[in-house]
Amino acid sequence: MKNNQFAIEPVDRTTELKELRATHFIDDSIDQLDDPIAVWQELLHKTVLEAKSQTVFKQKLNNYLATPEMTLGDFLDSQQALTNDIFYRVAMQLLEFDVDIDFKLDNPIEAMKQIKLPIVGEPIKTKSDLLHAWYLLLCTHTKKGQTYLDKLAQAGYFVSFYATTTKPLFFNGKAQAVFDPHQLIRDVVYVEAPLDTDEDGKRDLLKVEILRAKQTADDYRAPVLYTASPYNQGINDEAGSAAMHNVDVPLEPKEPNQLTYADVHYQETPKKLPAKRKIAGEQQEADETFAMESPYTLNDYFLTRGFAVVYAAGIGTKDSDGIRDTGAVSETVSTIAVIEWLAGNRTAFTNKTDNIEIKASWSNGKIAMTGRSYLGTLAVAAATTGVDGLKTVVSEAAISSWYDYYRDGGLVAAPDTFQGEDMDVLATEVFSRMQKPGDYLKIKDFFDQVLQTMTKDQDRQTGNYSHYWDERNYVNNVKNIKADMIMVHGLNDWNVKPRNVGNLWNALRDAPITKKLILHQGQHIYVNGFRSLDFTDMMNLWFSHELFGLDNHAEDLLPDVLIQGNVQPETWTSYEDWQAPTDQKQVFNFEAKELVPETVPVRTAAASFSDHLDPEVFDFYKKHLNVWERDLLTTNHDTKGENQLRDNRLIFKTSRYDHDTYIDGCAQLKIRVAVNEPFGMLSFQLVDYGDAKRLTVSPTILAGKSLSGAYDWRRDNLREFTLQKEATPWKMITKGHINLQNRHNAYQVDELKANDFYDLTVDLQPTFYHLLAGHQLGLVVYATDFATTVRGNQELQYSLQINQCKITLPIK
């Protein structure tokens, strides 16, 4: 394995000693000792938490080897001198590394270097040296993907702190688990949003679920991790499924227009709002509680560390008022109303009728937003308002523009595995007011009406960018962002496609905030609980810095851009930028079945492909998208049987690369194309061709329910991308789509005459890809994307003017 820790704060020896004392590793018993071995033994004694007797402690010590032949218990009794070799041999065992598998008994230090575990360089000779080494050990990750100190926390180290905890305890720049998770206060309040989306003449009240340490009932003021999740009050699965759109419809010609951006630019029209409710009184204690929130495991980790956690589903969800219009400004206003309340700038009530105010007096007014996908999207949306109190956003797999979620290049383009979904379907799914019939009765008709408007406005007919989509493009408002931003995204996320984070990153490049980017090899997943990366520690360093104001240098310690490699598991590399404008370019011309260097003259004039399939084959592919994808990317001569897509796409390949290459950003295509009808579309996939054992698509569970970060607390799985057992012949790197009538942009519709050639430029989704020497880069050109576009199975024939086509790759 490879350890990658970015959240270890280098501190001076004085600070180390102070923190060791604050965490009770140093105490009177240690003060009385001078011999480093005696100190070590005492530290071990404090940390072998299962031992309640001296005998059991000895028994446990003898489970470890101090030398290849002598147990730790025997060594400690032997009067022999401590060496770094001995300290780290034991350390490797404490850190749960396995002899002969992870390290050789005769050279633990060498293994630690290989695994990238931090070690002290100087000889461990004095008490002071020992304490220094112990401090670093506490910060070091075990084989099970957590710091040794967190492992101790799980074993109960901090339980004895609970009774006297009045404020957070920091160690190495990170808050520790000194708050009892089973004494949490669980409140529900109703925030009055400056909205009346259900048009009932009253401002919308939004249900907010709060978990906070019991110390907040006294003087402790907690920072807040706030997750806005439209899903967390329930999802209307069945209603959502029923609302799915049929995608087996023809692509149709669009009426040309001359729209400019000004024509589609969204500008807010102020709406008249009902007056605020008249406050009838104030109350300290909540009227309502809750038992089973829908938690995010990262938040759980911080609940025991002095952070409050707040969940709100927002307008149109169970127990809240309003109607949710997916991605609209009203949704964002709903999201930030909670922040405004947490920061003391908005009113909440104890219930929905009595108008009794309840203040977030327990909040320190510093808020971070967390969550993935729609949850992360709302966090990004909130950041773009510049709302006070929002100090930072950790957005994972977030949408930055809804057009980039459901549309692409003037086409309806579904997120992966959600063919037929759209804004209105999502709105139906999260309208959890539906689940409470007494409430639904009042709102049903109005909701149906809003839904109809949504269906119209999203405009599946043209797939064009419009006013509607411009309102839902958060990148427009990046200039308002005051919160520091951490963006996390999967390079293989074809649900929320990489363009979403790519555009956000580009827009933020010169913004006067701290911004960090983490790109991993996953699809649409969370990355806490991964063995190879101290993501949770990084977030702890970050939140301690941003929300507690701790001067722990998080802004310098966390890499600006951190990218997981796609070749070796557990490889993370820091970079200064992603898709930097200064990248070099590699250009290939198209040739028959080949991509050739720009300097090579092209001999082939044209190539063509059909988009039509035998109806039986067409039906089969619709039901077996994996087979479709396989046939699409498998070069004809590699296919043993019949490849039914043989004539339905063109594959161009480079020769084998003679050196490793890193693609960094958007591959750009210049294409000259004609089609036999006055409408058409093109799809592209950039593919790594070459037999290799690649990373697993989904993380492997290395140890189930092994991570809790606190004693007797919720557990999470330890996960990691591992190498697949078998080599695969190719891997799709990135893709793109375009409607041939949107050659300029997604709102201007261009004329398209049947059989005339047109030039167009397409940027594929941004990526970062390590292409190995010996592999070939391939470009697959096709039209209907069974997983993404409409599927009309029309009699379309596409022709490419090969000598006018090019691909440009940005190279790091």
Added chain:
Amino acid sequence: MKNNQFAIEPVDRTTELKELRATHFIDDSIDQLDDPIAVWQELLHKTVLEAKSQTVFKQKLNNYLATPEMTLGDFLDSQQALTNDIFYRVAMQLLEFDVDIDFKLDNPIEAMKQIKLPIVGEPIKTKSDLLHAWYLLLCTHTKKGQTYLDKLAQAGYFVSFYATTTKPLFFNGKAQAVFDPHQLIRDVVYVEAPLDTDEDGKRDLLKVEILRAKQTADDYRAPVLYTASPYNQGINDEAGSAAMHNVDVPLEPKEPNQLTYADVHYQETPKKLPAKRKIAGEQQEADETFAMESPYTLNDYFLTRGFAVVYAAGIGTKDSDGIRDTGAVSETVSTIAVIEWLAGNRTAFTNKTDNIEIKASWSNGKIAMTGRSYLGTLAVAAATTGVDGLKTVVSEAAISSWYDYYRDGGLVAAPDTFQGEDMDVLATEVFSRMQKPGDYLKIKDFFDQVLQTMTKDQDRQTGNYSHYWDERNYVNNVKNIKADMIMVHGLNDWNVKPRNVGNLWNALRDAPITKKLILHQGQHIYVNGFRSLDFTDMMNLWFSHELFGLDNHAEDLLPDVLIQGNVQPETWTSYEDWQAPTDQKQVFNFEAKELVPETVPVRTAAASFSDHLDPEVFDFYKKHLNVWERDLLTTNHDTKGENQLRDNRLIFKTSRYDHDTYIDGCAQLKIRVAVNEPFGMLSFQLVDYGDAKRLTVSPTILAGKSLSGAYDWRRDNLREFTLQKEATPWKMITKGHINLQNRHNAYQVDELKANDFYDLTVDLQPTFYHLLAGHQLGLVVYATDFATTVRGNQELQYSLQINQCKITLPIK
């Protein structure tokens, strides 16, 4: 959905009232009321646990509809009369069923009948009627697969009971969550087993982890759920993988013998044991504790209900002594030593050196064993000793004879997905003493030696049944079983194959104990947390009966044989027996590509197939077992491309069945076969041919982390087999294998001359299968099973004398 509840105990009204009072549903406030509506309102008040004010209570009531137009809050204020229709309309909402999806507002009772939710038939007119209906409602499952009372428990209903709990609280025959899970006592003790498997001259000490309610420190005596899991102290994944056997080896001729069962029958030879340790004192409190056990979620559920839970990994695991010889008598002795201690019949110590005894004084001496796979196997093994204190065993997917796990019909036959694994590999994997280098140092050489013996004794060369395997056949000792047995097995479990439970069930058919059987449609899985079956309630009823001695009629209420149907999701049917000797028989003769009724004369004399493949194809199948399975079962004329197995197996099919048929037990084959070498094997798969949407192979998660069964406690996923989205053309029902030299049985080796025909009889693995009218039953005859047998790719040619072959199906 379909609800299937077997654990509702019908009780009289007096008992209902007593239990409603004991659980505080009836109290002074209810006593003062007479009007059923007022009583209902008060009960709702007690159960809307999130409401801490009257306003919030009203707000929540108005989330429900009492009539299609009137909310519950308004109804309660309206003075209108209560009707069953209104009560059950609200009940359906309380039970989280969705309007229009699960029921129509105008007829909730009809929907409840459809879903099989229990309802009171009589009009709900009086307070007494209302309390009766409420009692039944508390016992009824929600859409989320738990009783309404358990839903309330999750919401915190029983938290106020914690402080005064001194004994279990039963409701409707089942223990309730009145014990605080965060106040558990966690002890480690070391049981002295009557074994010295590591031959160090001292009896083996076994680490035992105990979780018990804090009330057991006072007078409360808890029954015990004991899970013996060789895995729970860690698994040596890497060492296990390295120890895997190569299966790409040729099948070889075996020397004929004339062995009888007497020759292979295992009889224990008494071994001299070291003396017991001299007890040096006694202690009440444990010397050692633990923080993170490896839990079984079913046990978690019972921890809050007054049951103690005990985990022990046994000999050869981390912190224990000894060496584990997979399946040996010593392993069983190790397993039951813990029971003996729990029942007061064996000594445990506080640690491994001081000889201070610690008694299980907190135990009521009544023990159940739980767990799946190897865990369930040890439970079965323990039961066959007749050990005192073991009242019942719930064995899930348990091995009943290790020969039936790693061997079949004189062949090495791997469990599904574990090609190359064997007894020695498993022993390596669970030898977690390896993970503590200080301890491992002492034992390594001896372990390696034992491993060598194991490798020899398991005898991969012949695959024959022997003394070695007879020791590991628990069915031999079924007559000793005193504990009541609940057996749970997947009909699609090709890891621990159905023969294991089949033989156990047959052996127990006339045993004077209570025995129950649950056969589900899963593979090798747990079935708690399924929506369609109240498995957890059934276990609660059962354990309350067996371990608390509650007279709740569990033995009558739980079906003797409960089988999940393979056609419709969520269908469970009770039967009197499985593979009953009285079943009818259906016999088919073989014909060219057909199975024809016995009465039809056969025209074809012979058919043959090769077992050899082009090496490239052979290698491909080894790496793509799914493709191999697909090609194996796909009839030649259905294949569009080339089917590489076209000549490597024979497929015989019946005509389409004209009525639904239930296969119940072992299909038996009579085959006359010749092979061109003096060795050979045959494999068989019985297949349902017919396009149908079948159940998912693995359960679908319906609601993640939604089940905890107690407030602020560990959560489990709600799961269910659902229909696959697409129809499939076939499904394998059952299979079997035989070495042609084991025509009589698995220990006697018969002569085999090349090219001579021999008769043999093969029982396929027992099954229960609902074959739909319109489908065909198919039998696939082949030799090398890529997923199971050795894979020599030898030049073997098999011939069947068709007119001497038959298949006999037991039909329910």
